[in-house]
Amino acid sequence: MTASASEPDDDDAGTPPAVPYDLAVVGAGSAGLAGAVTAARLGLSVALLDSSAQPGGQFYRHPAPALGAIRPEALHHDWSAFTDLRRRLTASDVRHLTGHHVWSLAKESDGTWSVHALTGADGGDEAPVRIRARALLLATGAYERQLPFPGWTLPGVVGAGGAQAMLKSGLVLPGRRVVVAGSGPLLLAVAASLASAGARVPMVVEAAGYLRYARAPRALVGNPRKAVEALVHGAALARHRVPVRLRHAVTEVHGTDRVEAVTVSRLDRDWRPVPGSGRRIDCDALAVGHGLVPQIELATAVGCATRTLPDGTLGLALGDFQESSVPGLWAAGETGGVGGAELARTEGELAGRAIAARLLGHRTGAGTTTGLRRRRDRLRAFADVMAAAHAPGPGWPAWLNDDTDVCRCEEVPAGRIREAVAELGAHDARTVKLLTRAGMGWCQGRMCGTAVACLAAAGRTPEPPSEQRPFAVPVPLSALAALDAPPDPAAGSEGPAHPTHQHPHRTERPSR
Numbered sequence: 340m341t342a343s344a345s346e347p348d349d350d351d352a353g354t355p356p357a358v359p360y361d362l363a364v365v366g367a368g369s370a371g372l373a374g375a376v377t378a379a380r381l382g383l384s385v386a387l388l389d390s391s392a393q394p395g396g397q398f399y400r401h402p403a404p405a406l407g408a409i410r411p412e413a414l415h416h417d418w419s420a421f422t423d424l425r426r427r428l429t430a431s432d433v434r435h436l437t438g439h440h441v442w443s444l445a446k447e448s449d450g451t452w453s454v455h456a457l458t459g460a461d462g463g464d465e466a467p468v469r470i471r472a473r474a475l476l477l478a479t480g481a482y483e484r485q486l487p488f489p490g491w492t493l494p495g496v497v498g499a500g501g502a503q504a505m506l507k508s509g510l511v512l513p514g515r516r517v518v519v520a521g522s523g524p525l526l527l528a529v530a531a532s533l534a535s536a537g538a539r540v541p542m543v544v545e546a547a548g549y550l551r552y553a554r555a556p557r558a559l560v561g562n563p564r565k566a567v568e569a570l571v572h573g574a575a576l577a578r579h580r581v582p583v584r585l586r587h588a589v590t591e592v593h594g595t596d597r598v599e600a601v602t603v604s605r606l607d608r609d610w611r612p613v614p615g616s617g618r619r620i621d622c623d624a625l626a627v628g629h630g631l632v633p634q635i636e637l638a639t640a641v642g643c644a645t646r647t648l649p650d651g652t653l654g655l656a657l658g659d660f661q662e663s664s665v666p667g668l669w670a671a672g673e674t675g676g677v678g679g680a681e682l683a684r685t686e687g688e689l690a691g692r693a694i695a696a697r698l699l700g701h702r703t704g705a706g707t708t709t710g711l712r713r714r715r716d717r718l719r720a721f722a723d724v725m726a727a728a729h730a731p732g733p734g735w736p737a738w739l740n741d742d743t744d745v746c747r748c749e750e751v752p753a754g755r756i757r758e759a760v761a762e763l764g765a766h767d768a769r770t771v772k773l774l775t776r777a778g779m780g781w782c783q784g785r786m787c788g789t790a791v792a793c794l795a796a797a798g799r800t801p802e803p804p805s806e807q808r809p810f811a812v813p814v815p816l817s818a819l820a821a822l823d824a825p826p827d828p829a830a831g832s833e834g835p836a837h838p839t840h841q842h843p844h845r846t847e848r849p850s851r
Contacts, residue, residue, distance in 0.1 A: 391438075488739065546610055643668065681718060766797075
């Protein structure tokens, strides 16, 4: 199921309802920034909500001013694109709401949206917030996919993206001698950044190969900047004498209180370790990640259709102008499939223009929109090739011993999941979850979802992990109780966000 492929026209304008904002944008990364500043420039009132204190998202994460970083751009490529978006945000009328952790969306009876958020650095402020808008743009990004292996819970094992975030935002290295492993182009960027910052990187361990890229020459020729990025990272690794091992994986971590070494094994075509190929590498940290998973819980909770991506994850099914299957809700960036900052900016601008056209009742530059669509299609084609090239092979569960924890939150080992499948008749991740509690912990299956789905499939093609979660972030009972509380005039409530509930939440209003 896909959204409409036609751009909004005059018939879609309607009478503007009396709500504070024309557009609410969730996420201030590349896609959200581009969508917000584009829509504001075209005349919409815009609220931009983000959990972080600074704009930029994960890709353009940078140190807080208090750290006194002299050249934050040294850890980024294409930094000028971000500084341009930041400048446009500062010069615009966009209401940038930092420290807003969105946990739920609601489509009202009049067709408008309510966005519910917790506030504060960690979402711990007492007063929850409701933002109301005529349209919604989700630019919520992605999170890392992890495939477990013996020892992956030891201190010193961090996500590859997490290691990069530590360096970009805190100027901190995860260790002095860091092995970088997993699959995907992010590994090259992470290893280059760590090495340039002074860490010793004994090896980059890539589970896939790069031959799949060669099978899609049109996507490669159409995206020369991707080749340039790879060359830049490769040159940095060569300068620091960092070897790259293809079709290898870290299959075990050694240590007592923290990481002391890892075993690197050669993989066959299905990602099964080749017997006798293990090699021990001394290190004090491991940065590991096997790609990214679109963060789409907010969208699926309100019924947005999804599509299975080439790497087996789920992304939103979007129309030609980034609208989802739910009218009035658009999405951009990694929500439709992981493709990088340039693709995210392109989709954000395209969505911003489409939303403005819908709400204002006239087109907003047909020539520009056509060019954005062409660029989006070209970049999205490369993203699909990239996803297919680094998709986990079916044999990776052979890395797991029966006592290897798969679900870290609930401490569920692989043996218990295998028992549920072989002896108790579980054939899908949901049944495994009910029988073992795998996926019931704090992360709600984000860390273990892929692994549980693969083990439940028992050699068959696994179903993508479910992204249906009632709340996108942990919510205190007080926020839920407030949904049924009587209205409090002092709290600035606008009235019911659902036909039968009053909301005493603070309501943010536009600044103009």
